[in-house]
Amino acid sequence: MPFYHYYGRDAYGVPVEGKMRGATEKEVRGKLEKKAVHAKEVKQLEGWLYQDVPVLQRQNPKEMVLFLRQLATLLQAGITLVESIKLLAGQMQSRQWRDTLAAVEEDIRGGTAFSAAAEKHRNLFPPLMTNMIKAGEAGGDLDEVIERLAVYYEKQYRLRQKVLSSLSYPLILAGASMAVVIFLLAVVVPTFADMFAGFQAELPWITRFVLTLGNVVSSLWWLLFPLAAAGIAAAALIRSRREYLYWWHYVLLRTPIVGGVLQKAAIARMSRTWSSLFASSVPVLQAVSIVERVVGNEVLATVIRDSRKSLEKGESLADPMNGHWIFPPMVTQMVTVGEKTGSLDQMFDKIADFYEEEVDQATDRMKSMMEPVLISVLAVVVGVIVASVAVPMFEIFDTIE
Structure with a gap:
């Protein structure tokens, strides 16, 4: 503000x-x-x-869904657009949304179109939304377009939450496991090192290995901070350069188990976006450009960019997709059929439904597979550390007897 x-x-x-x-x-x-x-x-x-600080202006998907769903309900109830926005501006919990909607309301009352007023606030109204609103204004079916946007963002929000929850659980478990191992090596193991130093007997190899590892961890713990800073800097660099982001997404998509989930989620997002844009009568080239920006995966965006160039030459949308490893044959065949029959919106809608269901099943399978694997790895690591301490103590007890 x-x-x-x-x-x-x-x-x-x-x-x-x-x-x-x-x-x-x-x-x-x-x-x-x-x-x-x-x-x-x-x-x-x-x-x-x-x-305002840009970080604080990040779009909240949940608030976006709430705004669109309530706006669609008000418009379908026969309330005018300007009165609907005024009502929503007064009841939104986010101050950012309240201030933005108040500004949009004032512009509309001054004679500005809703799409033009929304374009002034790109932090909350992305190009996909403003272009669909513009198409709805031109076609006289703004209430239907807002309803379509509400459904779109609801499905995108659920899909995003599903993927994040499935990935965050194993990451949290892996982080907790690593913290336990570092604590044992840096704090617990060194206490036994002083005790073993007083014995004249030669220590087993497993004990010598763990003690050496514990000394390394306890002496180099300060490296965690520069490593974390380097990781943050690397992430910022990857996000700032398209070629770096491409290879990062390529590696993620090729990662076993996780890659399959990310691929299905990206295709579902792409298909749902295309379906919504085509159903709202957004021009094809403009729709392709929007999908390229919002798909969220640079590997997929590269193929979509090639598809846009193919369309500009008067060729097929599906040609660049054929043979590319990220697109399963079913997707390219359905897109080809949709182009020939003039039903791309319906085809992409079916593709989105199919892959959203696939993501649900894949995330459940990934959770069920990764949880026992991570627990087993942690059990083995902790078992080796415990064995490295217990084995020489048993040998000492045998010597005393």
């Missing part, structure tokens, strides 16, 4: 000036009137010091 500089006089005629945040100039003037300040001038401040 921007800052505004104001100048005017208070209720006693004393000149006052200052800064105030507000979604629009009208909102700032309204706040000043409540404070009995007559503003002669209200001007938006420019510069990075007066801009």
